[in-house]
Amino acid sequence: MDLIGKVAIVTGGAMGIGFAASEALAAQGAAIVIADSKNAAAAAERLRGKGYQATHADTDVSSEDDTRRMAETALQAYGGIDILLNNAGIYSTLTLKPFEELSVAEWRRILEVNVIGQFLCCKSVVPQFKAQRSGRIINISSGVAFKGNPGMLHYVATKGAVVSMTRTLATELGEHGVTVNSVAPGFTLSDGVQHNPELAGTVAEFSVRNRALKRDMMPNDLAGAVCFFAGPHAAFITGQTLVVDGGAYYH
Numbered sequence: 001m002d003l004i005g006k007v008a009i010v011t012g013g014a015m016g017i018g019f020a021a022s023e024a025l026a027a028q029g030a031a032i033v034i035a036d037s038k039n040a041a042a043a044a045e046r047l048r049g050k051g052y053q054a055t056h057a058d059t060d061v062s063s064e065d066d067t068r069r070m071a072e073t074a075l076q077a078y079g080g081i082d083i084l085l086n087n088a089g090i091y092s093t094l095t096l097k098p099f100e101e102l103s104v105a106e107w108r109r110i111l112e113v114n115v116i117g118q119f120l121c122c123k124s125v126v127p128q129f130k131a132q133r134s135g136r137i138i139n140i141s142s143g144v145a146f147k148g149n150p151g152m153l154h155y156v157a158t159k160g161a162v163v164s165m166t167r168t169l170a171t172e173l174g175e176h177g178v179t180v181n182s183v184a185p186g187f188t189l190s191d192g193v194q195h196n197p198e199l200a201g202t203v204a205e206f207s208v209r210n211r212a213l214k215r216d217m218m219p220n221d222l223a224g225a226v227c228f229f230a231g232p233h234a235a236f237i238t239g240q241t242l243v244v245d246g247g248a249y250y251h
Contacts, residue, residue, distance in 0.1 A: 004029030012088030016190030024223035026052035061117030092192030096151030114158035170239030186245025212247025
């Protein structure tokens with residue numbers, strides 16, 4: 001129970017990796033704010049039904065007003081913020097296509113959510129982190145940033161940006177006692193992915209074949225890494241990216 005008394009905001013926390021991480025952080029004692037654009041209230045209720053502390057904030061991470069209200073919700077409900085898990089992102093709805101077929105509109109939308117969204121969420125919590133001289137930011141990137149997977153140039157680019165942003169934020173915020181790290185999952189059979197036949201079929205089979213550990217990756221497989229970066233054992237680790245993918249890429 002390393003996180004008793006801590007408050008964690010989890011973006012994209014209503015399903016998949018986000019909900020699995022929320023449940024794991026709650027099991028370690030943290031009070032959770034589920035921040036999502038869909039089903040946030042229902043996800044928080046699921047956690048409360050298991051005996052955990054949880055509330056919700058209806059949040060579009062690409063909206064500065066929404067992310068500000070997200071932080072205010074945590075402060076009003078629990079009196080503080082200790083952990084931000086930047087998990088919200090666009091992936092499961094993607095269609096694989098050559099880069100020259102991508103539109104500017106597709107680029108702009110994925111940048112708004114996957115990169116600017118993480119920036120806005122960090123911006124919303126940092127005043128509290130600076131005031132208390134502590135805080136943990138955990139950004140979800142992806143193993144594709146290191147492998148250069150084809151058919152999703154805009155997505156890969158956003159995840160590379162998250163890795164770089166993590167390093168710069170770690171440098172800027174270190175003097176305030178804030179750590180910033182990234183977790184890079186491999187291809188994960190999350191709820192959304194399983195509703196995308198192209199991803200759940202071809203990509204899943206290819207991913208398992210290229211791992212040292214020959215099985216599907218599930219959302220719970222990422223929870224341990226998130227809890228580690230959120231907990232006391234990672235107090236002197238910052239600016240790092242931990243790849244969690246069953247041994248598909250050695251970083």
